[in-house]
Amino acid sequence: xxxxxxxxxxxxxxxxxxxxxxxxxxxxxxxxxxxxxxxxxxxxxxxxxxxxxxxxxxxxxxxxxxxxxxxxxxxxxxxxxxxxxxxxxxxxxxxxxxxxxxxxxxxxxxxxxxxxxxxxxxxxxxxxxxxxxxxxxxxxxxxxxxxxxxxxxxxxxxxxxxxxxxxxxxxxxxxxxxxxxxxxxxxxxxxxxxxxxxxxxxxxxxxxxxxxxxxxxxxxxxxxxxxxxxxxxxxxxxxxxxxxxxxxxxxxxxxxxxxxxxxxxxxxxxxxxxxxxxxxxxxxxxxxxxxxxxxxxxxxxxxxxxxxxxxxxxxxxxxxxxxxxxxxxxxxxxxxxxxxxxxxxxxxxxxxxxxxxxxxxxxxxxxxxxxxxxxxxxxxxxxxxxxxxxxxxxxxxxxxxxxxxxxxxxxxxxxxxxxxxxxxxxxxxxxxxxxxxxxxxxxxxxxxx
Amino acid sequence: xxxxxxxxxxxxxxxxxxxxxxxxxxxxxxxxxxxxxxxxxxxxxxxxxxxxxxxxxxxxxxxxxxxxxxxxxxxxxxxxxxxxxxxxxxxxxxxxxxxxxxxxxxxxxxxxxxxxxxxxxxxxxxxxxxxxxxxxxxxxxxxxxxxxxxxxxxxxxxxxxxxxxxxxxxxxxxxxxxxxxxxxxxxxxxxxxxxxxxxxxxxxxxxxxxxxxxxxxxxxxxxxxxxxxxxxxxxxxxxxxxxxxxxxxxxxxxxxxxxxxxxxxxxxxxxxxxxxxxxxxxxxxxxxxxxxxxxxxxxxxxxxxxxxxxxxxxxxxxxxxxxxxxxxxxxxxxxxxxxxxxxxxxxxxxxxxxxxxxxxxxxxxxxxxxxxxxxxxxxxxxxxxxxxxxxxxxxxxxxxxxxxxxxxxxxxxxx
Ligand SMILES: Cc1cc2nc3c(=O)[nH]c(=O)nc-3n(C[C@H](O)[C@H](O)[C@H](O)COP(=O)(O)OP(=O)(O)OC[C@H]3O[C@@H](n4cnc5c(N)ncnc54)[C@H](O)[C@@H]3O)c2cc1C
Ligand SMILES: Cc1cc2nc3c(=O)[nH]c(=O)nc-3n(C[C@H](O)[C@H](O)[C@H](O)COP(=O)(O)OP(=O)(O)OC[C@H]3O[C@@H](n4cnc5c(N)ncnc54)[C@H](O)[C@@H]3O)c2cc1C
Ligand code: SF4
Ligand code: SF4
Ligand code: SF4
Ligand code: SF4
Numbered sequence: 106x107x108x109x110x111x112x113x114x115x116x117x118x119x120x121x122x123x124x125x126x127x128x129x130x131x132x133x134x135x136x137x138x139x140x141x142x143x144x145x146x147x148x149x150x151x152x153x154x155x156x157x158x159x160x161x162x163x164x165x166x167x168x169x170x171x172x173x174x175x176x177x178x179x180x181x182x183x184x185x186x187x188x189x190x191x192x193x194x195x196x197x198x199x200x201x202x203x204x205x206x207x208x209x210x211x212x213x214x215x216x217x218x219x220x221x222x223x224x225x226x227x228x229x230x231x232x233x234x235x236x237x238x239x240x241x242x243x244x245x246x247x248x249x250x251x252x253x254x255x256x257x258x259x260x261x262x263x264x265x266x267x268x269x270x271x272x273x274x275x276x277x278x279x280x281x282x283x284x285x286x287x288x289x290x291x292x293x294x295x296x297x298x299x300x301x302x303x304x305x306x307x308x309x310x311x312x313x314x315x316x317x318x319x320x321x322x323x324x325x326x327x328x329x330x331x332x333x334x335x336x337x338x339x340x341x342x343x344x345x346x347x348x349x350x351x352x353x354x355x356x357x358x359x360x361x362x363x364x365x366x367x368x369x370x371x372x373x374x375x376x377x378x379x380x381x382x383x384x385x386x387x388x389x390x391x392x393x394x395x396x397x398x399x400x401x402x403x404x405x406x407x408x409x410x411x412x413x414x415x416x417x418x419x420x421x422x423x424x425x426x427x428x429x430x431x432x433x434x435x436x437x438x439x440x441x442x443x444x445x446x447x448x449x450x451x452x453x454x455x456x457x458x459x460x461x462x463x464x465x466x467x468x469x470x471x472x473x474x475x476x477x478x479x480x481x482x483x484x485x486x487x488x489x490x491x492x493x494x495x496x497x498x499x500x501x502x503x504x505x506x507x508x509x510x511x512x513x514x515x516x517x518x519x520x521x522x523x524x525x526x527x528x529x530x531x532x533x534x535x536x537x538x539x540x541x542x543x544x545x546x547x548x549x550x551x552x553x554x
Numbered sequence: 555x556x557x558x559x560x561x562x563x564x565x566x567x568x569x570x571x572x573x574x575x576x577x578x579x580x581x582x583x584x585x586x587x588x589x590x591x592x593x594x595x596x597x598x599x600x601x602x603x604x605x606x607x608x609x610x611x612x613x614x615x616x617x618x619x620x621x622x623x624x625x626x627x628x629x630x631x632x633x634x635x636x637x638x639x640x641x642x643x644x645x646x647x648x649x650x651x652x653x654x655x656x657x658x659x660x661x662x663x664x665x666x667x668x669x670x671x672x673x674x675x676x677x678x679x680x681x682x683x684x685x686x687x688x689x690x691x692x693x694x695x696x697x698x699x700x701x702x703x704x705x706x707x708x709x710x711x712x713x714x715x716x717x718x719x720x721x722x723x724x725x726x727x728x729x730x731x732x733x734x735x736x737x738x739x740x741x742x743x744x745x746x747x748x749x750x751x752x753x754x755x756x757x758x759x760x761x762x763x764x765x766x767x768x769x770x771x772x773x774x775x776x777x778x779x780x781x782x783x784x785x786x787x788x789x790x791x792x793x794x795x796x797x798x799x800x801x802x803x804x805x806x807x808x809x810x811x812x813x814x815x816x817x818x819x820x821x822x823x824x825x826x827x828x829x830x831x832x833x834x835x836x837x838x839x840x841x842x843x844x845x846x847x848x849x850x851x852x853x854x855x856x857x858x859x860x861x862x863x864x865x866x867x868x869x870x871x872x873x874x875x876x877x878x879x880x881x882x883x884x885x886x887x888x889x890x891x892x893x894x895x896x897x898x899x900x901x902x903x904x905x906x907x908x909x910x911x912x913x914x915x916x917x918x919x920x921x922x923x924x925x926x927x928x929x930x931x932x933x934x935x936x937x938x939x940x941x942x943x944x945x946x947x948x949x950x951x952x953x954x955x956x957x958x959x960x961x962x963x964x965x966x967x968x969x
Pocket of ligand 3: 416417418420421428429430431432433434435458459460461520522847848
C-alpha cells in the first residue's frame with residue numbers, strides 16, 4: 106500500500122458539536138497525531154459530508170479515514186470508500202456525547218485541561234488515529250483446502266449428513282466402526298411419526314437412507330473402520346483410519362461428529378428390578394424383541410398381554426442422568442403401540458413424571474390417550490417386585506389422585522436414557538496438545554458444547 | 555441454468571440464520587421482512603433461555619455478519635405479493651411500504667419531540683406508547699425511524715419534517731414494487747402470539763391484571779415501557795403473588811391443537827425475572843406437564859430450588875377479577891399440591907402459545923399447510939419452511955432447521 110495518509114473527520118451533528126469544545130479537541134489532535142487532514146463537518150453522513158471525504162481521498166491522497174461520529178453499528182454502509190481506503194470509526198456519539206452524564210466535577214484548574222466530555226472525545230479520536238497509523242491492510246493468503254468431508258458415525262445423523270453433503274457437491278468419507286450402517290435406527294421395529302398429522306408410528310425409513318448413501322458415488326463408505334488419529338488444521342486435516350489391519354491416511358477438510366449414543370447402563374437400575382426380575386427389560390431391549398418378532402416374556406416365552414412402562418428410568422435423576430433424554434416419552438408411546446398390536450385385549454400402562462411430547466408431537470400423545478388400552482398417569486414408583494407366574498408387580502402412587510395402587514403385568518419396560526458416546530471416550534482422537542477431544546466447557550452433561 | 559439466488563421470507567432468527575448460512579457459502583440472498591426491523595420475536599424478549607442472554611447478543615452477531623456480507627440484501631416493510639416460475643427459476647414480486655424516513659436518519663429523536671400523535675406500541679404489545687414517528691425499538695436494525703401512516707396526520711402537520719435537521723423525512727414517499735429472480739425460497743415467517751381475546755374463561759384481554767407472557771417480556775425488558783419494572787397494569791403496584799397459567803390456548807382442540815414447545819421454559823425463565831426484582835414474591839405455576847426437554851432439565855431444576863415457586867399440576871378452569879382490589883381469582887381443578895380450589899393473585903400471566911403467522915395472515919405463495927397453519931410441504935418446489943413457520947420451536951432448534959434448510963436451498967439452486 107502507498108504511504109499512509111490519515112484524514113480525521115469530526116461530525117458536529119447529532120448534538121456532538123454543541124456539547125464538545127471542538128477547538129480543544131482539534132488543537133490536541135493536531136499536536137498529538139498531526140493527521141494530514143482534519144475537518145469538522147456539520148452532517149458527516151450526509152451527501153456533502155461524504156463528498157468532502159471523497160474529495161480528500163481523490164485530491165489529497167488520503168487513504169486512512171477516521172470517522173469521528175456515530176457508532177459503527179449505524180451508517181456502516183455509508184462510510185465505505187472502497188477497498189483501498191481503511192476506515193476506522195471513533196464512536197464519539199454513542200460512547201461519549203449521548204451517554205455522558207456530567208458528574209458535576211469542579212472546573213479543571215489548569216487551563217489546558219478540558220471538561221471530561223471533551224477529554225473523552227479527543228481520546229477516542231487519538232486512539233482511532235493510533236489504530237489507523239499502525240494498521241496494515243490484511244492481504245489474503247489463500248491456501249489449497251481439502252474439500253472432502255469426513256463423517257464419523259453411520260447412524261441416522263451421519264447418513265443424513267453424508268447424503269446432504271454429497272448432494273451439495275462435496276466428496277464424503279463415511280467412517281463407521283460397526284459392520285453395518287444405520288446405528289440404532291436400523292434396530293428399531295417402527296419409528297415415531299415424522300410427518301403431519303404425527304399420529305401413527307411408521308415403518309423405519311433408515312433402509313432407504315442407507316441405500317441412497319450406498320448408491321451415491323460421492324460417498325465412500327468405510328465400515329468396520331476406526332479412527333486412529335486426526336492431525337492438522339481445519340481445511341487441512343490428516344485422518345488416520347484403520348480398517349481391519351490396514352491403516353490409511355485421508356486428507357480431509359472438515360469432520361462431522363455423528364457417533365450418537367449408548368444406552369444408559371441399566372444394571373444401575375436394580376432398584377427397579379432390572380437384572381433381578383426376568384421380565385424387566387429396557388426400552389432398547391424391547392425395541393429389539395419387537396424387531397425380531399419375538400415380543401414375548403423373556404422368562405418363559407409366553408405372550409405379553411400387559412406391559413408397564415416406567416418413564417425417566419434414571420433420567421432426570423441426579424444419581425443417574427441429570428438431563429431428560431427427550432425421546433423416551435415418544436419412544437414409550439410407540440412401544441405401547443407394539444404391545445397393543447399383539448392383542449386387542451393387551452394393556453399398556455405408562456407411568457410418567459411429565460409427558461414430554463413437545464410441539465407437534467402432542468398429536469401422537471393425543472392418539473395414545475384416545476386408545477382405551479393405554480393408561481397414562483403421572484405417578485411415583487414405590488416398588489417393583491416379582492409376582493407369581495413370572496408377573497411383575499409395580500406399586501405406584503398416583504400423583505393426580507393421591508392414591509397408591511398396584512398393577513400386575515407380564516412385562517415391565519424401563520424407559521432408559523441415552524448417554525453421548527463422547528461422554529467418556531475420546532472419539533475424535535485429536536493429535537493436539539490440548540487433548541484428544543475438543544476442549545469443552547462441560548456445560549451439557551457430556552454432550553458436545 | 556438455474557438462478558443462484560435465494561429468497562428468505564421473514565427476518566427473524568430463523569430467516570437471518572438461513573440467509574447468512576447461504577450467503578456465507580457464496581449465494582446471493584434477499585431477506586424480505588414485513589416489520590420495519592429485522593430480528594423477529596427474539597428482539598422483543600428480555601432474555602432468552604437457556605443462557606439468559608439479552609437478545610441483542612445473538613442478534614447483533616447476525617447483524618454484524620449481514621453488514622460484512624455484500625451478498626445479503628434485505629428489505630424491511632416488505633411483503634411478497636406474487637410468486638411465479640418454478641425451482642431454479644422463480645420470479646417474486648415484492649411490495650415495499652413507505653417508511654417515510656430515508657437513509658439520512660441519524661436517530662437523533664428530534665422528530666419524536668414535536669410529533670403530536672400517539673399510538674399504542676405493537677412492539678410492546680400495547681403496554682407502551684410511541685409517537686406516530688418512532689424508533690422501532692432501542693436496538694433496532696436498521697437503526698432508522700419510521701412513521702405509522704395509519705395515525706400520522708400527514709402533510710397538513712409535517713411538524714417532524716420541520717424538526718428534522720437531516721432531511722430524513724419524506725411524507726409523500728410512495729409504495730414500491732420490485733421483482734426479484736431467485737432459484738429457491740425459504741419461508742421463515744415465524745409466529746404470532748395466540749389471540750388471548752379468544753381465551754374468555756381466562757379473562758384474556760378483559761382483566762387488566764391478566765397479562766400474556768409476551769407482555770411480561772416487555773414489562774421486564776430494560777428498554778421496555780416501564781424501564782424494566784414488572785408492575786401491575788391496573789395501578790402500577792408491585793405484585794406479591796403471581797400465577798402462571800400454562801398451555802393457555804395450547805394443547806386444546808378449540809384453540810391451538812398442539813403444544814407450543816417453549817411456554818413451559820418461558821414461564822420458568824420468567825421466574826428468574828420476577829426473582830431478580832422481588833426476592834419475596836410468591837409464584838404458582840399451573841401446568842399439565844412441565845416440558846423442559848433434553849438439556850433444559852437443568853433450568854427446571856434451578857427454578858425448583860426456589861422455595862417460593864410452587865409448581866402445581868392442574869388445569870385452570872376460570873379466572874375472574876376481584877372487584878375493587880384489582881386482584882385476580884384463579885379457579886383450578888382440585889389438584890395434588892394442597893392448594894385451595896380458588897386462589898388470589900395480584901398478577902396472572904397467561905403462558906400463551908405460538909401460532910404460525912401465516913395461519914393469521916396468508917402468504918402469497920402456494921405451499922401446503924396443515925390444519926393449524928404450519929407448512930408441511932414445498933420441498934419438491936424448492937420451497938423450504940424453517941423455524942416456527944414449520945413447527946413450534948425454541949431459538950436454538952429454529953436456527954438448526956434454518957441451517958438445514960439453507961443447505962437444501964443451496965442444493966436446489968446448484969442443480
Ligand atoms: C428405545 C428408543 C426408541 C427410540 N425410538 C425412536 C423413534 O421411534 N423415532 C426417533 O426419531 N427416534 C427414536 N429414538 C431416538 C433415536 O434412536 C436417536 O435419535 C438416533 O439413534 C440418533 O441417531 P444417531 O445417528 O445420532 O446415533 P446412533 O444411532 O447412535 O448412530 C451412531 C453411529 O455411530 C457409530 N459410532 C459410534 N462411535 C463410533 C466411532 N468412534 N467411530 C465410528 N463410528 C462410531 C455407531 O456404531 C452408530 O452406527 C429412540 C431411542 C430409544 C432409546
Ligand atoms: C413468551 C415467549 C418467550 C420465549 N422465550 C424464548 C427463549 O427465552 N429462548 C428461546 O430459545 N425461545 C424463546 N421463545 C421462542 C422464540 O420466540 C422462537 O423460537 C423464535 O422467535 C423463532 O424464530 P423465527 O424466526 O422462526 O420466528 P419469528 O421470531 O416470529 O420471526 C419471523 C419473522 O418473519 C416476519 N414475517 C412474518 N410474516 C411475514 C410475511 N408474510 N412477510 C415477511 N415477513 C414476515 C416477522 O415480522 C418476523 O420478523 C419464546 C416464545 C415466547 C412465546
Ligand atoms: S421419559 Fe420423558 S420426561 Fe423422562 S427423560 Fe425421557 S423424554 Fe424426558
Ligand atoms: S427522522 Fe430526522 S429527526 Fe427523526 S430521528 Fe431521524 S434524523 Fe432525527
Ligand atoms: S407528520 Fe405525522 S409523524 Fe410527522 S409530526 Fe405530524 S403526525 Fe407526527
Ligand atoms: S410448552 Fe408447556 S405450556 Fe407450552 S403448550 Fe407445551 S406443555 Fe403447555
